Amino acid sequence: MSITALAVEAEDAPRTRILEAAERAFARHGFRGATMQIVAAEARMSAGNLYRYFSSKEALVSGLAERDQAALAEDFATLDVSEDPLAAMGVLLRKHLVEAPKSCSQLALEIWAESGRNPDVARICRTIEDDVQARLAALVEGPCRAAGIAPDFAVRVIFTVTAGLFKRHATDARFDGEAEVALALGVYHALFAGAVRPRAALGAEAAA
Structure with a gap:
């Protein structure tokens, strides 16, 4: 060296x-x-x-965000070569909801809450979310195209489900990581099978 x-x-x-x-x-x-x-x-x-x-504390949050963003980039770089996006997402979910300690999800909740009060922290969170959303959209582009759904809609569904799981991981003493990962993957499977769509799209299909 x-x-x-x-x-x-x-x-x-x-x-x-x-x-x-x-x-x-x-x-x-x-x-x-x-x-x-x-x-x-x-x-x-x-x-x-x-x-x-x-x-400042904001500088600490920025440092934590940069660290976690680098780790996420490494995770997605590994997943980019995967031929099975569902299996790839299962790996990520297990890493954060089964293998990681509860304190990691608790920290995420603290920072998300602070982002609603502090514009500097909100900006940091938005930067990370934009990066993760872009990487997720690229990962699920193929399955979304096959299902006839927009990648941005799929990403919103994935974010909504995952955020709920992080909250429960942080606060629910009965949280069963493997069972909840299986639940999330079931929702994502339905999503990529075309069974989960925006309400407006479902109405249009019924009318047709």
Whole structure:
């Protein structure tokens, strides 16, 4: 490893440590309740040292968003070669709703809630959602074309179902990840079979 690479790695280590601490603090105390001092204590460093890397809670959210966006990009890069979009989505759902700890979904809910109050956080969330929606639309383009539905409609259905599962994963002690993934994949199978359509489209078909 080069001297430059070692220097970059050394600089990234405290940022990674802080982001992991912020994730734990936000999940435990909520976005509003977790002060920069709490995050610093969680990271086992002084508040002054924390501010060297992140100037505000919004900067921490931005850092978490960038980290998660990079991870999602890697996930979708792997899925792009899949010939079975449903199986590919099952892999992603299991990663986030079965394998990931409940705290990850709790953090997502905290950030989504804050995005309704804070324009800076809303902008960060919108950037991530736009990126994920574009990647999903590309992934399901073939099945949507076969089913005669628009990719943007399919993506909205997928987002709505998945957001509900994240909420239940975060808050429901009885949540059964495998059963809920199976439920979601059943909905998506019906979607790509053409059984789920906008109400206006169903009305037009009935009239015809």
